[in-house]
Amino acid sequence: MTPAMSKILARYDNLHLHPQIEHLREDGTVVFVDGTCVVADAVVYCTGYTYSYPFLDTDGKVTVDDNRVGPLFNHVFPPALAPSLSFVGIPAMVVVPLFNEVQARWVAQVLSGRRALxxxxxxxxxxxEYNRGREAAGVAKRRTHDILDLEYCDDYGERNCGFPRLEAWKKELMWSSYLTMCDNLETFRDDYHDSDLMVSNHDDGKPPAKWKKVCVVGAGMAGLAAARELRREGHAVTVLEQASDVGGQWLYDPRTDDPLGASPAPVRVHSSMYASLRLISPREAMGFTDFPFLPVDGAGGGGRDPRRFPGHREVLLYLKDFCDAFGLMDAVRLSLNTRVLRVAMAPPQCRAPAVAGGERKWVVRSVRVGERDDTGVQEEVFDAVVVATGHYSQPSVPTIKGMEAWRRRQLHSHSYRLPEPFRDEVVVMVGCGDSGKDIALDLISVAKEVHLTAKSTEEATTPAMSKLLAKYANLHLRPRVEHLCEDGTVVFVDGSRVVADTVMYCTGYVYSFPFLDTDGVVTVDDNRVGPLFEHVFPPALAPSLSFVGVPRKVPAPWFFEAQGKWVAQVLSGRRTLPPVEEMLRAVDEHYRARAAAGVPVKYTHELGGIEPQKYIEFGEKYCGFPRYEDWKREMIVSTISRRDDDDMETFRDRVDDDSDHVRLCLKSWHCSSPARHQASLAVSAADGHPPPPRLAQTAKAIAADAL
Incomplete structure (x- = not known):
């Protein structure tokens, strides 16, 4: 007998508590097991319910025995029939509809291939084992699906589908309500004894108390991914972008700036995109988890590129579709044509006094592009700043003897756009990476000669390169450049030479954050941005300062999406970071491990080829994000193999080398993606951001094509 029941019995004379009923008599007498009896007019059975599926025929594979539905894996999937048959809503004594939402999301992800059973x-x-464990704990068989364990529910959602854990204040609110009910059954719904934590987080239609005012610098792929995740977590987001539109690198700009990009002034033309660029990864391997990068040919496409390896414009249009689908143009303060001049820690008087020492804040100074005086400069204080400016804008230019005295044309690939200006020229290309080889192919048809240089001609002479050299008489592979002569001669380290019209440096890019002032806490040394815990948080300034999009050779935008989700959850308090000392120690251990593996400092943030498992597991480890699917990675590796070992010119348009496993997964992807695409639009509309009619019609047409 609880205190609440005692109170009610004392208050109401006509309320009585009896033991179990022994039997009923025809004259209306109810006899209890203690021998007492009462003549009753009615007997009401408040004895609960049983599971019943009279319509379901599984040939005995799923049964209901003593109110246990089984066998069910995690109360959802019958093992012998999964995943095509599933149950949502069986568990009792859970938080609804939250737990039902968790189960439904898990089922959806399994059916789409994002999760595997x-x-x-x-x-x-x-x-x-679950059933035996319950029985050993004394739980009756009929209570198999009664949970009454908030931690189990939290672990369930996080483990199975990356669902966020229930906030601590909501758990406290529920237990407080339960204890109040045990005290007074009549008034517990109206008696509030909430703690400060619950009061500050009470749902009054406003963002939760832990929402932050966040500035995202950059509206490229990484910045948009971060902005979407921050908004989903309830933060107030401002995105500052120096260009006239979203897209970052994918926003093609025909203009060029300093030919070498070596000017001490910040690069003014951000994009390094050239006109002919196509993806080197298939669209199925790219795309946001809930917004697949689908071909839209014939679906209101307006000149869209339906190829598996589309051109750069298609990626830009996809990113703009993403913004439209999730209301980013309206839901966040997107300030275009805005150059960030300085990001610095705010003085103490700008910080909140509630936290010991005050929470760190940041002052962001920006100016509208084109303003020539200080009147257009804006300053605003933010709780947090996310740097998402990319890493393909500030050229890395080597130092070669004689380059300052060389009077002919020199440029970095950052300033390359079209092949025509190089017609009938002799072009020496310093660097034999992805951009070097791709631009060389672009120039072959117009240039008199193209000399592609490599640190090691032996390593550069892949089967695909050998085919190209045999096919094109005007393409040559050379060793490194030794020096440049004033008369236009380029001398190579093997003593060979050529008189060139142009030297193009395809030598990559360096990280550059000229606007960021951290008092030396964050530095760029030999192209290592550090110290950064997991390439995201500078320990001494976390979580108020973070970086999204620093790692290279990772699947984008998937990896940026995972980073953005982690940042958003840490800022809201849903996730916690290790202590500063522990993060610094982890960074140092990472550096030492890379050095021991022979990885140069400048490749600190290249993860794909060296640490693939690190990026595959990153999201799952830190924010409950689904792992990067193995079949997608297999597809990328196969694509690279076709490019290097077969044919650099045609590898994008040949899919005959895909394994049976990849083909099967591709078929599933193309069948399930339209539904996920439409579901994302529906969720966005439910959040108050309906997609424009064009996008909705496109989604419907894609879905119809899939059917």
């Missing part, structure tokens, strides 16, 4: 044998074994 264990083998039927493993699922059956897990279900049996």
């Amino acid at each position: 264990p083998s039927p044998e493993e699922m059956a074994r897990a279900a049996e």
